Amino acid sequence: MAKQLIAKSPTAAKPSTKPKLTFDPSVFLKTDGPGRTVGKYRKDQPIFSQGAAADVLFYIVSGTVKIVVHSEQGKEAVIALLGQDDFFGEGCLAGQSHRLSAATAITDSEILRITKPVALKTLREQPAFSEVFVSHILARTIRVEADLIDQLFNSSEKRLARALLLLANFGNDGKPQRVIAKVSQEMLADMIGTTRSRVSHFMNKFRKMGFIDYNGHLVIHSSLLNVVLHDQPHIAGVKSVEGKGTLKGL
Numbered sequence: 727m728a729k730q731l732i733a734k735s736p737t738a739a740k741p742s743t744k745p746k747l748t749f750d751p752s753v754f755l756k757t758d759g760p761g762r763t764v765g766k767y768r769k770d771q772p773i774f775s776q777g778a779a780a781d782v783l784f785y786i787v788s789g790t791v792k793i794v795v796h797s798e799q800g801k802e803a804v805i806a807l808l809g810q811d812d813f814f815g816e817g818c819l820a821g822q823s824h825r826l827s828a829a830t831a832i833t834d835s836e837i838l839r840i841t842k843p844v845a846l847k848t849l850r851e852q853p854a855f856s857e858v859f860v861s862h863i864l865a866r867t868i869r870v871e872a873d874l875i876d877q878l879f880n881s882s883e884k885r886l887a888r889a890l891l892l893l894a895n896f897g898n899d900g901k902p903q904r905v906i907a908k909v910s911q912e913m914l915a916d917m918i919g920t921t922r923s924r925v926s927h928f929m930n931k932f933r934k935m936g937f938i939d940y941n942g943h944l945v946i947h948s949s950l951l952n953v954v955l956h957d958q959p960h961i962a963g964v965k966s967v968e969g970k971g972t973l974k975g976l
């Protein structure tokens with residue numbers, strides 16, 4: 727049975743007093759309720775398209791979602807691959823009326839949709855929910871900043887190595903291993919801003935050097951970190967990168 731959204735507080739055990747109610751964001755984000763529903767999306771099923779009306783906040787209960795921008799010239803850029811516990815579509819909360827990018831499930835996924843009024847009300851009234859949401863947005867800002875530095879300063883070989891390492895760590899804190907979602911060379915090229923043939927060239931090189939394997943599944947070895955870490959872009963005034971030698975420092 728689903729956990730109660732409103733759980734009894736441990737301090738409210740006295741029989742004569744009304745039980746104190748606590749809000750549990752992890753239950754709120756995984757169950758249906760007023761203004762929110764958990765939907766199942768199949769692999770390759772669109773969630774919203776670029777230019778569509780924006781009035782819902784999304785949260786990934788399970789699965790993987792690709793965020794893509796299409797240019798008027800027909801170019802496509804994959805700007806993010808999002809996984810379990812990520813929010814997306816939050817632009818509507820800041821007054822954005824239409825989606826600036828498209829979202830598609832790339833594996834079978836379970837996704838919570840929260841209407842804009844309910845998302846705003848919950849952010850206002852439930853500090854525990856605001857905390858989860860703000861942490862997510864801060865982590866996103868840091869990641870977008872790192873992605874921008876990567877695009878500006880790194881070679882396409884290093885951008886590919888970083889993208890593979892980040893993908894391999896998708897959804898877990900352990901050592902990089904298997905890439906969970908099946909990611910084509912085309913998608914990798916759209917993520918790092920290069921051509922599929924360059925991706926193919928570097929993947930071959932990484933395989934020959936023993937940094938990756940791809941027999942059916944793409945497996946990333948932590949030795950691939952060497953490609954990225956041996957020549958970090960130097961940011962003036964920053965002496966060391968937090969987590970250097972691990973994925974945190976990428």
Ligand SMILES: Nc1ncnc2c1ncn2[C@@H]1O[C@@H]2COP(=O)(O)O[C@H]2[C@H]1O
Nearest residue numbers: 793805806814815816817818825826827
């Ligand atoms: N660089 C990015 N990294 C992660 N998610 C993004 C990025 N850019 C856009 N998104 C998500 O894609 C969503 C598209 O719809 P919104 O603009 O409402 O909200 C956007 C974000 O949630």
